[in-house]
Amino acid sequence: MDTKMLDLLAQRYDSEEKVVTEIIKLEAILNLPKGTEHFVSDLHGEYQAFQHVLRNGSGNVKEKIKVLFEEEFTEDEITEFATLVYYPEEKIQLIKNSFNNKTELNHWYAETIERMIRLISFASFKYTRSKLRKALPSQFVYIIEELLYKTEELTNKKDYYSKIVEQIITLGQADKLITGLAYTTQRLVVDHLHVVGDIYDRGPEPDKIMDALINYHSVDIQWGNHDVLWMGAFAGSKVCLANIIRICARYDNLDIIEDVYGINLRPLLNLAEKYYDTNPKFMPKSDSDEPLPEHEKNQISKIQQAIAIIQFKLEIPIIKRRPNFNMSERLLLEKVDYEKKEITIHGETYPLENTCFATVDPEEPDRLLEEEQKVIDKLLFSVQHSEKLARHMNFLMKKGNLYLKYNGNLLIHGCIPLEENGTMETMEIENKTYAGRELLDVFERYVRKAYANPHETDDLATDMVWYLWTGEYSSLFGKREMTTFERYFITDKKAHEERKNPYYYLREDEDTCRQILKDFDLNPDQGHIINGHTPIKERSGENPVKANGKMIVIDGGFSKAYQSDTGIAGYTLLYNSYGMQLVAHKHFHSKEDVLLNGTDVLSVKRIVDKELVRKKVMETNVGTELLQEVAILNSLMEYRYMK
Numbered sequence: 001m002d003t004k005m006l007d008l009l010a011q012r013y014d015s016e017e018k019v020v021t022e023i024i025k026l027e028a029i030l031n032l033p034k035g036t037e038h039f040v041s042d043l044h045g046e047y048q049a050f051q052h053v054l055r056n057g058s059g060n061v062k063e064k065i066k067v068l069f070e071e072e073f074t075e076d077e078i079t080e081f082a083t084l085v086y087y088p089e090e091k092i093q094l095i096k097n098s099f100n101n102k103t104e105l106n107h108w109y110a111e112t113i114e115r116m117i118r119l120i121s122f123a124s125f126k127y128t129r130s131k132l133r134k135a136l137p138s139q140f141v142y143i144i145e146e147l148l149y150k151t152e153e154l155t156n157k158k159d160y161y162s163k164i165v166e167q168i169i170t171l172g173q174a175d176k177l178i179t180g181l182a183y184t185t186q187r188l189v190v191d192h193l194h195v196v197g198d199i200y201d202r203g204p205e206p207d208k209i210m211d212a213l214i215n216y217h218s219v220d221i222q223w224g225n226h227d228v229l230w231m232g233a234f235a236g237s238k239v240c241l242a243n244i245i246r247i248c249a250r251y252d253n254l255d256i257i258e259d260v261y262g263i264n265l266r267p268l269l270n271l272a273e274k275y276y277d278t279n280p281k282f283m284p285k286s287d288s289d290e291p292l293p294e295h296e297k298n299q300i301s302k303i304q305q306a307i308a309i310i311q312f313k314l315e316i317p318i319i320k321r322r323p324n325f326n327m328s329e330r331l332l333l334e335k336v337d338y339e340k341k342e343i344t345i346h347g348e349t350y351p352l353e354n355t356c357f358a359t360v361d362p363e364e365p366d367r368l369l370e371e372e373q374k375v376i377d378k379l380l381f382s383v384q385h386s387e388k389l390a391r392h393m394n395f396l397m398k399k400g401n402l403y404l405k406y407n408g409n410l411l412i413h414g415c416i417p418l419e420e421n422g423t424m425e426t427m428e429i430e431n432k433t434y435a436g437r438e439l440l441d442v443f444e445r446y447v448r449k450a451y452a453n454p455h456e457t458d459d460l461a462t463d464m465v466w467y468l469w470t471g472e473y474s475s476l477f478g479k480r481e482m483t484t485f486e487r488y489f490i491t492d493k494k495a496h497e498e499r500k501n502p503y504y505y506l507r508e509d510e511d512t513c514r515q516i517l518k519d520f521d522l523n524p525d526q527g528h529i530i531n532g533h534t535p536i537k538e539r540s541g542e543n544p545v546k547a548n549g550k551m552i553v554i555d556g557g558f559s560k561a562y563q564s565d566t567g568i569a570g571y572t573l574l575y576n577s578y579g580m581q582l583v584a585h586k587h588f589h590s591k592e593d594v595l596l597n598g599t600d601v602l603s604v605k606r607i608v609d610k611e612l613v614r615k616k617v618m619e620t621n622v623g624t625e626l627l628q629e630v631a632i633l634n635s636l637m638e639y640r641y642m643k
């Protein structure tokens, strides 16, 4: 290291003791067991279900309670205490209402505080004191530390302890303290969260998920195809924008656009009312208990038609200006025979039903009416000026990537496009050919470029974001074509099929997975590929662990729309110092159900991998960084203080 840098560093570590202390601190951390990583994916706007998984740490909270209180608690008491940790505010209220007098309540407070302190002490076992301190509720740090580090044996200490607790109760602080301790526990059981894509679409509250992630202590995101669709819209892609609005209309989620992100839908509604009738194929899907009033359904169906047609029109010029996308088969509005009301796709002719082509000129099917043009331009303007959306999209850019290498594993939402024979599929972009990791790196560069230039709406970078949503070599889509048009207008199910990339059967094969890990410079003996994107059909016996354990698919199936296919509410993954565990979650009904009935049915655990020796921080990504810091500090020590 050059001496200038060391001189600079010496300003921060201006005494021998400071350097020594830091080295010792880092060495100690390196030798601690690795923190727990938590993997979730395909959240699809299901904020409540996601919150539950976050709060229970995929079963980790209950696991800790079980181990610690095994001898003292019954099953019911374990559940009761776990619920208190998950939803402290609500649970405290319920418990308080169940007591007849203050003495009983105070007794409960004292007992609960003592148990919570024990739990925190247990859950923070593998952390340094300073890390634990950061996780404590700030207003109670001093008090909690006193309680944590008391020595039980000394009788006078015991009195001291009881006195503190008594004071907390008398001063009316018990609720707040217990609540704070519960949140600390949640935070301690998971050190780092990975979201393997698809936060947006289908479910009602993606914005709340984004806010929760922004406030989370440590997180990274691997973009999903639905996330890049939103990023694309914000980055200036009108066709991505048409898609997100169409999907929101389809799932009866237009309030996300209007109320949450403040985008005015009035112009679109006017257009929809003028040109469209109700149409059974465009009725919103809704899973809410209250059925939508008829007139509202009709209105949404018109909006969905209006924006779908804008989408199909906007696709045409992109496909034409990007021959490398190889999508000419998707020039659908040009292929329609408007007189006969039929279409020929891949050599097969189908009749068209439920059509809504009032604004389509058969001579120039890609031409937007002036009104349509105005609508989409206005929408783009308000999308790009939504402060809240900007905050959420910036976070996706800051914490997100197309893929991530982390502690030896490869995290990716969709796939690595493969040929039938297992070699990587190539794509030509600007006269160069890319495959595998290089292709993904190029894709990501374009996403970042598009995002950096939101006023460019038709350049290659912006078109490429849409390609990631729907193109055959997209690592996020992983299918040959997206049959949205066919599903609206053709009855024959054969036309709806979306053929998957060979990756999706080749990933069952260990050698293929090893090859991919190698392509990403990862050790195939130790690494795993972690995927989201395709719901695992547990019901039909599909195994989420594939390729002799090299491949783990954790599509949570949080999305209610898919739970009848999967049979469960999905998987999450935990990776602690002892190895990896896959957790299967049952359907999540509601927070109220958990609170009142203790329904917290998750966790059929399958051990994916078991470390023979407990893994230490030293062997992790963070460890590598710390080791570099230690090396630098050692150089400083020699240069400055050991002459």
Ligand SMILES: O=P(O)(O)OC[C@H]1O[C@](O)(COP(=O)(O)O)[C@@H](O)[C@@H]1O
Pocket (backbone or CB within 6 Å): 198, 225, 226, 250, 479, 482, 483, 484, 498, 533
């Ligand atoms: O179920 P919907 O809303 O019709 O959406 C279906 C579309 O969603 C996709 O499955 C992509 O979404 P996923 O990433 O959740 O799979 C497309 O392949 C398909 O065309």
Ligand SMILES: [Mn+2]
Pocket (backbone or CB within 6 Å): 198, 224, 225, 226, 413, 476, 532, 533, 534
């Ligand atoms: Mn997906």
